[in-house]
Amino acid sequence: MTEKREVTKPKTGELRQSEDQPEAVLYPPVDIYEDAEGIHVQADMPGVSRDRLTVQVDRDTLLIEGDAKIEMPEGMNALYADVRSTRYRRSFTLSSELKSEAIEANLKDGVLSVRIPKREEAKPRRIEVRTQ
Protein backbone atom coordinates (compact mmCIF):
# COMPACT_ATOMS: atom_id res chain seq x y z
CA MET A 1 0.00 0.00 0.00
CA THR A 2 2.69 2.44 0.91
CA GLU A 3 4.68 1.64 -2.21
CA LYS A 4 1.66 2.47 -4.27
CA ARG A 5 1.65 5.96 -2.88
CA GLU A 6 5.23 6.57 -3.81
CA VAL A 7 4.65 6.47 -7.52
CA THR A 8 1.30 8.13 -7.51
CA LYS A 9 2.26 10.84 -5.06
CA PRO A 10 5.71 12.31 -5.08
CA LYS A 11 7.05 12.67 -1.57
CA THR A 12 8.98 15.86 -2.05
CA GLY A 13 8.64 18.72 0.35
CA GLU A 14 6.80 21.02 -1.99
CA LEU A 15 4.04 18.57 -2.67
CA ARG A 16 3.78 17.15 0.78
CA GLN A 17 1.02 19.60 1.70
CA SER A 18 -1.39 17.74 -0.55
CA GLU A 19 -1.05 14.62 1.56
CA ASP A 20 -3.08 16.23 4.30
CA GLN A 21 -5.95 16.81 1.90
CA PRO A 22 -8.28 13.99 0.91
CA GLU A 23 -6.90 11.86 -1.89
CA ALA A 24 -7.43 13.25 -5.34
CA VAL A 25 -9.92 11.37 -7.49
CA LEU A 26 -9.40 10.62 -11.16
CA TYR A 27 -12.20 11.46 -13.51
CA PRO A 28 -12.27 8.68 -16.11
CA PRO A 29 -12.90 9.86 -19.69
CA VAL A 30 -16.14 8.46 -21.11
CA ASP A 31 -17.93 7.95 -24.39
CA ILE A 32 -21.70 7.96 -24.13
CA TYR A 33 -24.05 7.12 -26.96
CA GLU A 34 -27.64 6.13 -27.42
CA ASP A 35 -29.30 3.73 -29.80
CA ALA A 36 -32.85 2.41 -30.03
CA GLU A 37 -32.26 -0.12 -27.24
CA GLY A 38 -30.62 2.08 -24.66
CA ILE A 39 -27.66 4.13 -23.56
CA HIS A 40 -24.09 2.90 -23.63
CA VAL A 41 -21.32 4.27 -21.44
CA GLN A 42 -17.68 3.39 -21.98
CA ALA A 43 -15.07 4.54 -19.50
CA ASP A 44 -11.29 4.26 -19.52
CA MET A 45 -10.17 3.01 -16.13
CA PRO A 46 -6.70 1.55 -16.61
CA GLY A 47 -5.43 -0.55 -13.72
CA VAL A 48 -8.86 -1.47 -12.44
CA SER A 49 -9.66 -5.16 -12.19
CA ARG A 50 -13.12 -6.60 -11.77
CA ASP A 51 -12.85 -7.02 -8.00
CA ARG A 52 -11.84 -3.38 -7.55
CA LEU A 53 -14.68 -1.96 -9.58
CA THR A 54 -18.09 -0.81 -8.36
CA VAL A 55 -20.97 0.11 -10.62
CA GLN A 56 -24.07 1.02 -8.68
CA VAL A 57 -27.36 2.79 -9.10
CA ASP A 58 -28.82 4.69 -6.21
CA ARG A 59 -32.21 6.07 -7.13
CA ASP A 60 -31.44 7.95 -10.32
CA THR A 61 -27.67 8.18 -9.99
CA LEU A 62 -25.26 5.86 -11.73
CA LEU A 63 -21.97 5.75 -9.84
CA ILE A 64 -18.81 4.29 -11.27
CA GLU A 65 -15.90 3.75 -8.91
CA GLY A 66 -12.69 1.83 -9.17
CA ASP A 67 -9.26 1.43 -7.65
CA ALA A 68 -6.28 0.98 -9.88
CA LYS A 69 -3.70 -1.54 -8.83
CA ILE A 70 -0.20 -0.71 -9.89
CA GLU A 71 2.38 -3.44 -9.51
CA MET A 72 5.41 -1.96 -7.90
CA PRO A 73 8.65 -3.47 -6.78
CA GLU A 74 9.72 -2.70 -3.26
CA GLY A 75 11.66 0.48 -2.62
CA MET A 76 10.49 2.30 -5.71
CA ASN A 77 10.91 6.04 -6.04
CA ALA A 78 8.80 8.16 -8.34
CA LEU A 79 10.74 9.84 -11.12
CA TYR A 80 7.75 11.22 -12.95
CA ALA A 81 3.97 10.94 -12.58
CA ASP A 82 1.13 12.08 -14.81
CA VAL A 83 -1.28 10.06 -12.72
CA ARG A 84 -1.34 11.14 -9.09
CA SER A 85 -4.12 9.02 -7.74
CA THR A 86 -5.34 5.47 -8.02
CA ARG A 87 -8.98 6.16 -7.35
CA TYR A 88 -11.49 6.66 -10.17
CA ARG A 89 -14.93 8.05 -9.61
CA ARG A 90 -17.64 9.46 -11.85
CA SER A 91 -21.40 9.66 -11.63
CA PHE A 92 -24.30 10.41 -13.97
CA THR A 93 -27.95 11.15 -13.43
CA LEU A 94 -30.30 8.75 -15.15
CA SER A 95 -33.73 9.60 -16.43
CA SER A 96 -36.92 7.72 -15.70
CA GLU A 97 -37.31 6.06 -19.12
CA LEU A 98 -34.18 4.03 -18.45
CA LYS A 99 -34.43 0.64 -16.85
CA SER A 100 -31.91 1.14 -14.10
CA GLU A 101 -32.58 -2.30 -12.64
CA ALA A 102 -31.42 -3.93 -15.86
CA ILE A 103 -28.01 -2.33 -16.20
CA GLU A 104 -25.24 -4.54 -17.50
CA ALA A 105 -21.57 -3.87 -16.96
CA ASN A 106 -18.53 -5.40 -18.56
CA LEU A 107 -14.83 -4.75 -17.96
CA LYS A 108 -12.03 -5.57 -20.36
CA ASP A 109 -8.44 -4.33 -20.36
CA GLY A 110 -9.41 -1.39 -18.18
CA VAL A 111 -12.35 -0.32 -20.35
CA LEU A 112 -15.68 -0.39 -18.58
CA SER A 113 -18.78 -0.77 -20.74
CA VAL A 114 -22.16 -0.12 -19.18
CA ARG A 115 -25.43 -0.71 -21.01
CA ILE A 116 -28.58 0.89 -19.68
CA PRO A 117 -31.64 -0.40 -21.52
CA LYS A 118 -34.70 1.72 -22.16
CA ARG A 119 -38.13 0.77 -20.92
CA GLU A 120 -40.20 -0.91 -23.57
CA GLU A 121 -42.59 2.03 -23.82
CA ALA A 122 -39.69 4.45 -24.24
CA LYS A 123 -38.27 2.80 -27.32
CA PRO A 124 -38.77 4.96 -30.37
CA ARG A 125 -41.98 4.32 -32.25
CA ARG A 126 -42.57 5.42 -35.71
CA ILE A 127 -45.51 7.79 -35.79
CA GLU A 128 -47.59 7.31 -38.83
CA VAL A 129 -48.80 10.39 -40.55
CA ARG A 130 -52.26 9.90 -41.84
CA THR A 131 -53.49 11.70 -44.85
CA GLN A 132 -57.09 12.72 -45.14
Added chain:
Amino acid sequence: MFESLFSGDRRLLDEFRRMEQQMDEMFGRWPWPAGIRSSARGAYPPINVGATADGVDIYLFAAGLDPKAVDISVQQNLLTVSGSRKIPAKEGVDYYRQERYSGEFRRVVTLPDDVDPDRVEARYRDGILQITVKRREATKPRRIEIK
Protein backbone atom coordinates in the same frame (compact mmCIF):
# COMPACT_ATOMS: atom_id res chain seq x y z
CA MET B 1 -27.06 40.22 -26.00
CA PHE B 2 -23.65 39.11 -27.14
CA GLU B 3 -22.04 41.78 -25.13
CA SER B 4 -23.49 40.40 -21.98
CA LEU B 5 -22.55 36.92 -23.01
CA PHE B 6 -18.89 37.78 -23.28
CA SER B 7 -18.31 40.54 -20.81
CA GLY B 8 -21.19 40.07 -18.45
CA ASP B 9 -20.23 37.60 -15.85
CA ARG B 10 -16.73 38.48 -14.83
CA ARG B 11 -17.20 36.56 -11.65
CA LEU B 12 -17.70 33.36 -13.56
CA LEU B 13 -14.48 33.90 -15.50
CA ASP B 14 -12.66 34.74 -12.30
CA GLU B 15 -14.00 31.59 -10.80
CA PHE B 16 -12.64 29.55 -13.68
CA ARG B 17 -9.28 31.25 -13.37
CA ARG B 18 -9.19 30.53 -9.68
CA MET B 19 -10.01 26.89 -10.28
CA GLU B 20 -7.30 26.71 -12.91
CA GLN B 21 -4.79 28.13 -10.47
CA GLN B 22 -5.81 25.62 -7.87
CA MET B 23 -5.36 22.81 -10.35
CA ASP B 24 -1.92 24.10 -11.21
CA GLU B 25 -1.03 24.29 -7.57
CA MET B 26 -2.20 20.78 -6.97
CA PHE B 27 -0.72 19.10 -10.02
CA GLY B 28 1.49 21.49 -11.88
CA ARG B 29 4.16 22.40 -9.41
CA TRP B 30 6.39 19.57 -10.30
CA PRO B 31 9.57 20.29 -8.39
CA TRP B 32 12.03 19.59 -11.19
CA PRO B 33 12.27 21.08 -14.69
CA ALA B 34 10.38 19.47 -17.55
CA GLY B 35 12.38 17.18 -19.79
CA ILE B 36 13.19 18.50 -23.25
CA ARG B 37 11.20 15.61 -24.77
CA SER B 38 8.33 15.76 -22.30
CA SER B 39 4.77 16.30 -23.46
CA ALA B 40 2.20 18.78 -22.31
CA ARG B 41 -0.02 17.68 -19.50
CA GLY B 42 -2.95 15.72 -20.83
CA ALA B 43 -0.92 13.86 -23.45
CA TYR B 44 -2.11 10.36 -24.19
CA PRO B 45 -1.41 7.97 -22.62
CA PRO B 46 -0.55 9.32 -19.17
CA ILE B 47 2.63 7.78 -17.81
CA ASN B 48 4.28 7.27 -14.45
CA VAL B 49 7.91 6.37 -14.04
CA GLY B 50 9.41 4.78 -10.97
CA ALA B 51 12.97 3.71 -10.22
CA THR B 52 14.46 1.01 -8.06
CA ALA B 53 18.06 0.01 -7.41
CA ASP B 54 18.01 -2.52 -10.24
CA GLY B 55 15.72 -0.99 -12.79
CA VAL B 56 13.24 1.57 -13.99
CA ASP B 57 9.55 0.86 -14.43
CA ILE B 58 7.41 2.82 -16.85
CA TYR B 59 3.63 2.59 -16.53
CA LEU B 60 1.40 3.65 -19.40
CA PHE B 61 -2.23 4.10 -18.47
CA ALA B 62 -3.75 2.93 -21.73
CA ALA B 63 -7.00 1.02 -21.40
CA GLY B 64 -8.35 -1.08 -24.23
CA LEU B 65 -5.07 -1.28 -26.08
CA ASP B 66 -4.20 -3.96 -28.56
CA PRO B 67 -0.67 -4.97 -27.51
CA LYS B 68 0.08 -5.78 -31.14
CA ALA B 69 -0.55 -2.15 -32.08
CA VAL B 70 2.17 -0.90 -29.73
CA ASP B 71 5.80 -0.41 -30.60
CA ILE B 72 8.37 -0.14 -27.79
CA SER B 73 11.96 0.76 -28.50
CA VAL B 74 14.94 1.69 -26.35
CA GLN B 75 17.87 3.49 -27.86
CA GLN B 76 20.61 4.13 -25.35
CA ASN B 77 18.61 5.70 -22.55
CA LEU B 78 15.66 6.86 -24.61
CA LEU B 79 12.48 4.86 -24.44
CA THR B 80 9.90 5.42 -27.14
CA VAL B 81 6.43 3.96 -27.00
CA SER B 82 4.24 4.52 -30.00
CA GLY B 83 1.11 2.95 -31.32
CA SER B 84 -2.51 3.54 -31.90
CA ARG B 85 -5.74 3.15 -30.07
CA LYS B 86 -8.55 3.52 -32.53
CA ILE B 87 -12.08 3.61 -31.23
CA PRO B 88 -14.34 3.18 -34.24
CA ALA B 89 -17.34 5.50 -34.04
CA LYS B 90 -20.60 3.56 -33.96
CA GLU B 91 -22.88 4.06 -36.91
CA GLY B 92 -26.48 5.10 -36.49
CA VAL B 93 -26.27 6.14 -32.85
CA ASP B 94 -26.37 9.51 -31.13
CA TYR B 95 -23.22 10.49 -29.28
CA TYR B 96 -23.47 12.64 -26.18
CA ARG B 97 -19.84 12.47 -25.13
CA GLN B 98 -16.66 11.38 -26.84
CA GLU B 99 -13.92 12.01 -24.34
CA ARG B 100 -11.84 8.89 -24.81
CA TYR B 101 -8.70 9.29 -26.84
CA SER B 102 -8.77 7.72 -30.27
CA GLY B 103 -5.86 7.75 -32.68
CA GLU B 104 -2.10 7.52 -32.83
CA PHE B 105 0.13 8.22 -29.88
CA ARG B 106 3.81 8.50 -29.11
CA ARG B 107 5.57 9.12 -25.83
CA VAL B 108 9.27 9.40 -25.20
CA VAL B 109 10.85 8.92 -21.80
CA THR B 110 14.44 9.74 -20.91
CA LEU B 111 15.73 7.01 -18.63
CA PRO B 112 18.70 7.15 -16.27
CA ASP B 113 22.05 6.70 -18.04
CA ASP B 114 22.86 3.31 -16.53
CA VAL B 115 19.97 1.35 -18.05
CA ASP B 116 20.64 -1.70 -20.19
CA PRO B 117 18.71 -1.38 -23.48
CA ASP B 118 19.01 -5.14 -23.98
CA ARG B 119 17.06 -6.02 -20.87
CA VAL B 120 13.58 -4.65 -21.38
CA GLU B 121 10.36 -6.41 -20.50
CA ALA B 122 6.82 -5.33 -21.14
CA ARG B 123 3.51 -6.66 -19.94
CA TYR B 124 -0.05 -5.51 -20.35
CA ARG B 125 -2.63 -6.05 -17.65
CA ASP B 126 -5.98 -4.43 -16.88
CA GLY B 127 -5.19 -1.53 -19.19
CA ILE B 128 -1.75 -0.70 -17.82
CA LEU B 129 1.30 -1.31 -19.97
CA GLN B 130 4.26 -1.80 -17.68
CA ILE B 131 7.75 -1.66 -19.14
CA THR B 132 10.69 -2.67 -16.98
CA VAL B 133 14.17 -1.65 -18.02
CA LYS B 134 16.99 -3.14 -15.95
CA ARG B 135 20.07 -1.21 -14.98
CA ARG B 136 23.49 -2.39 -16.05
CA GLU B 137 25.32 -4.62 -13.62
CA ALA B 138 27.07 -2.39 -11.15
CA THR B 139 30.59 -1.86 -12.26
CA LYS B 140 33.08 -2.78 -9.63
CA PRO B 141 34.97 0.12 -8.08
CA ARG B 142 38.18 0.57 -9.97
CA ARG B 143 41.45 1.39 -8.40
CA ILE B 144 43.07 4.34 -10.09
CA GLU B 145 46.77 4.13 -10.15
CA ILE B 146 48.80 7.24 -9.73
CA LYS B 147 51.66 7.33 -12.12
